[in-house]
Amino acid sequence: MEEKSLPKHIGIIMDGNGRWAKKRGLPRTAGHKAGAKAFREIIKHCHERKIRYLTVYAFSTENWKRPKEEVDAIMKLLGEYLDEAFQHEEENKEVCVKIIGNVKPLALELQEKIRRLEEQTAENRGITVNIALNYGGRDELVHGVKTLVQQIKDGELSVEDLDEERISRSLYTAGQPDPDLIIRPSGELRLSNFLIWQAAYSEFVFMDVLWPDFGAKELDQALEQYAGRSRRFGDVTAK
Ligand code: FPP
Numbered sequence: 001m002e003e004k005s006l007p008k009h010i011g012i013i014m015d016g017n018g019r020w021a022k023k024r025g026l027p028r029t030a031g032h033k034a035g036a037k038a039f040r041e042i043i044k045h046c047h048e049r050k051i052r053y054l055t056v057y058a059f060s061t062e063n064w065k066r067p068k069e070e071v072d073a074i075m076k077l078l079g080e081y082l083d084e085a086f087q088h089e090e091e092n093k094e095v096c097v098k099i100i101g102n103v104k105p106l107a108l109e110l111q112e113k114i115r116r117l118e119e120q121t122a123e124n125r126g127i128t129v130n131i132a133l134n135y136g137g138r139d140e141l142v143h144g145v146k147t148l149v150q151q152i153k154d155g156e157l158s159v160e161d162l163d164e165e166r167i168s169r170s171l172y173t174a175g176q177p178d179p180d181l182i183i184r185p186s187g188e189l190r191l192s193n194f195l196i197w198q199a200a201y202s203e204f205v206f207m208d209v210l211w212p213d214f215g216a217k218e219l220d221q222a223l224e225q226y227a228g229r230s231r232r233f234g235d236v237t238a239k
Helices: 017-023 028-048 067-085 108-121 137-153 165-169 216-227
Strands: 009-013 053-059 097-098 126-136 182-183 202-207
Touching: 009 126, 028 053, 028 126, 028 216, 067 097, 067 108, 097 108, 097 137, 108 137, 126 137, 137 165, 182 216, 202 216
Parallel strands: 009 053, 009 182, 053 126, 097 126, 182 202
Antiparallel strands: none
């Protein structure tokens, strides 16, 4: 595919793990395990297709409402992914991992793994993978607004200087391009508090497949749909 018609940044809402497990008579946690495998594969596929940024929704600020056993299982899978990525440094040398979200309520051990992996991969330039963890778009905006208000109070910023660019830079995705394409598998048609500021001009692709079954073929279908869209950003001619 021509580079021009490729998205620079893809966001994915990894939805449908529970239904995938239910269909097979398995516990929901088995669905998350299969979802974590699909996540590892999709990083490779995105990198091969020269996508520069990938943001996945792994755990929302609302997901704490789930049974403790399920929350623990998701956190464990994340910990395993972080360990593995850290150990296979050579294999992952093109991948820069960032966690976006409020990590403070997470177990200290998990926070430490996050810190180490972010530090180890900070200079990797192939693909940046943002894992949204304890993430909510509104929570991110509250966090950003508090930072900006503090800067105003401290005299580092004036109210007149506040603009869209400043707000973008106060978010967890500071310095990254906005997502061009947001993919939601599993048949649900909503954004669920994912990248709400950054998605202002994103193209959306909704698919019926459940996340653990999402692979290279589904990614290519989404990319094809994206390439056929006309992005005008409020203008009359396509950009
Ligand atoms: C949504 O499906 C999925 C989640 C809330 C968790 C996503 C977690 C993973 C893919 C595994 C861990 C992640 C990484 C990055 C290693 P759902 O449970 O809401 O599915 P349902 O709608 O079918 O019930």
